[in-house]
Amino acid sequence: MSEMNEFDENGPEVIKRFMYVNRKAPYGTIYALECLEVVLVAAAFDQDVSVVFLDDGVCQLKKNQDTTGIGMKNFSKTYGALDDYDVEKIYVEKESLAARGLTEDDLVIPVEVLAADDLREVMAQQDVIISS
Amino acid sequence: MLHLINKSPFERNALDSCLRMARPGSAILLIEDGVYAALAKAAHAEKIISRMDDFSFYVLGHDVAARGLNDAPLIEGIDVVDYEGFVDLVAEHDVTQSWL
Amino acid sequence: MAYECNGVTIETDEEGYITDISLWSRELAIRIAEEENIEMDDDHWEVVNFLRNYYEEYQIAPAVRVLTKAIKKTLGVEKGNSKYLYELFPYGPAKQACKIAGLPKPTGCI
16 A cells, blocks of 8 residues: 555656546445445546546435445445546536436535536546446 | 345436336335435326236335435325334345345 | 454554544544654644544545645645644544544545
């Protein structure tokens, strides 16, 4: 375990665009939590990171989650720390929200809602896409 | 017969298959990611609403709360049950089928 | 590994982080700190309490650079810097302070 961030001094030599695409609902499977942890670890590497929520992935950001009844950690609170980890580009697909009867006001953090046509263009600009 | 649905209707066709195969009069309980099928404002809500006369629908309240859906309108006529209610449903029906 | 505190045995993982965060107490924190050769004063408690509040709000123990930045934001730059935090917790503010605060190993700490 390294306590100091080795990259702070000079920065990495090449900055790549990493996009993490979340397509799964929380709790029913482990994908959502695992992806969030990967994003937080990867945030240490000073790359250009963006996180996308589409399909059931948008459900990860639903407000008012209360997991006391299912005995699991309510990790929806952790998305609020993404800003502290300097993960600032967070996109939610408009069509996925609409299909579930959700709006931007239903989400735990401020996000950029993009229509599929616009999100497609952002995706096309990435160097690495990690999907879950 | 009691049918258990634990998959999101957006991702899997478990609910569709269940609605196609289940005999009218059956009970259908939505649990885990299956509870998203109960969202009243979702695009697929009509699937369940149109079969309200054929089946009795239930949803597990703990899974609804965990996913933050307590403040979201659920389809009218779906009964919310707790773990005791889950057990009662299993006990009331001779056979339980899980649509994994 | 385990700590003895008020006659109760509290289990830890192999790195010394307690496994059941609900068993944390100020007395236990002092016990863990002793093990780390740290005598808890007000400045140590301020960081430990900050970490516990952070965990309560976000459900994670922050990585050291995130902790430093967050402390800078709320307590000012004279406390939100590595030098100050490493003086308080010589083996790493995230590693030692999180352990004393009863939290898991920081997220994003590689």
